[in-house]
Amino acid sequence: MTDRSKEVAVPTRRDRTLKVIKGSRSGAAGRPAQRRVVLRPVRTPIEDVLERIDQEPAEDAAVGGVPTGTADPERVEDRPDAADAPGDDPAAADDPAPASAGPGRRRLLVGLLVALLAGSLALAGLYGHRWYGHRALEEARQGALAAAKQTSVDFVSVSAASVDRDLQRIVDGATGEFKDEFTRGQAQVRTAVVENKVESRGSVLRAGLVSGDRRRAVVLVAVDATVKNAKAPAGRAAHYRIQLDLVHDRDSGQWLVSRLQFVG
Known part of the structure; x- marks a missing residue:
C-alpha cells in the first residue's frame, strides 16, 4: 500500500x-x-x-485593427462632424444663446433703433409744427397791432399843406366798409382841411390787442393829438380812443383796416 x-x-x-x-x-x-x-x-x-x-500593445500599436492614435470611424466622439451635430455637444446644449440667435438679436436691435428714430422724428415734427404755428400767430398779432397804430396816427395827422398825400395814405391802409365810407367823404374832408387851415399831428399813447388770429384782429388804440386851425392857431390838445378792425390781405401780406370808430 x-x-x-x-x-x-x-x-x-x-x-x-x-x-x-x-x-x-x-x-x-x-x-x-x-x-x-x-x-x-x-x-x-x-x-x-x-x-x-x-x-499589451503600445500606444501606437493597432487595437482591434485600428491604430490607437487614429480616430475610429465608428466612434461618434472621434468623427470630425461630431462637434457640429446638435445635441451632442454638452456646451452647446447648455448655451442659452445659440449662434443662430446673434443675427436675430441684431435685427431686433436695428428695428428698435429705427422705431426710436422714427418716433423722435415724428415728435420733433409735431413740436416743430406747433412751434411754427405759435410763432406765425404771434407774428400775425404783432403785425395787426403795428398796422392799427400806424392807421390811427395817419387818421389824425392831416395838414392843409399835404392834404392829398395824407388822405391817400389813409385810403391805402383801408379796406372793406371803412375804405368805402372814407372814399365817399374824401372830397368833403379835403375841402374842410384846406379852408380851415388844419394842421394836426398825433402820437400813440397805448395800444392793445383785443382779439386776433392769423386772419383777423381787433385793436384798441389811445392817441394824443395837437390840432391847429384858423380859429386856434396856437393849437389845442385832443385825446382819442379808436377801435380798429383789421383783416390780413393775402395778396399784399399787409394788415388793412376794415372798420374804424371812435369809442371815447
Whole structure:
C-alpha cells in the first residue's frame, strides 16, 4: 500500500518554489523511501501582471485593427462632424444663446433703433409744427397791432399843406366798409382841411390787442393829438380812443383796416 504524496512549497530568493514530492514511508525490502525533488516554476500574481503588461500593445500599436492614435470611424466622439451635430455637444446644449440667435438679436436691435428714430422724428415734427404755428400767430398779432397804430396816427395827422398825400395814405391802409365810407367823404374832408387851415399831428399813447388770429384782429388804440386851425392857431390838445378792425390781405401780406370808430 502506497501513501499519498505530499507537496511542500519552499520559497527561494528568485521567488521560485521547490515542490518536494516524498515517496512512501516504507519502500520495498524495507529500504527507506527515496525522495524525488522536482523543480517546478510557480507563477506569482506580480509576474502575471508584469507579463500581461509586456504583452499589451503600445500606444501606437493597432487595437482591434485600428491604430490607437487614429480616430475610429465608428466612434461618434472621434468623427470630425461630431462637434457640429446638435445635441451632442454638452456646451452647446447648455448655451442659452445659440449662434443662430446673434443675427436675430441684431435685427431686433436695428428695428428698435429705427422705431426710436422714427418716433423722435415724428415728435420733433409735431413740436416743430406747433412751434411754427405759435410763432406765425404771434407774428400775425404783432403785425395787426403795428398796422392799427400806424392807421390811427395817419387818421389824425392831416395838414392843409399835404392834404392829398395824407388822405391817400389813409385810403391805402383801408379796406372793406371803412375804405368805402372814407372814399365817399374824401372830397368833403379835403375841402374842410384846406379852408380851415388844419394842421394836426398825433402820437400813440397805448395800444392793445383785443382779439386776433392769423386772419383777423381787433385793436384798441389811445392817441394824443395837437390840432391847429384858423380859429386856434396856437393849437389845442385832443385825446382819442379808436377801435380798429383789421383783416390780413393775402395778396399784399399787409394788415388793412376794415372798420374804424371812435369809442371815447
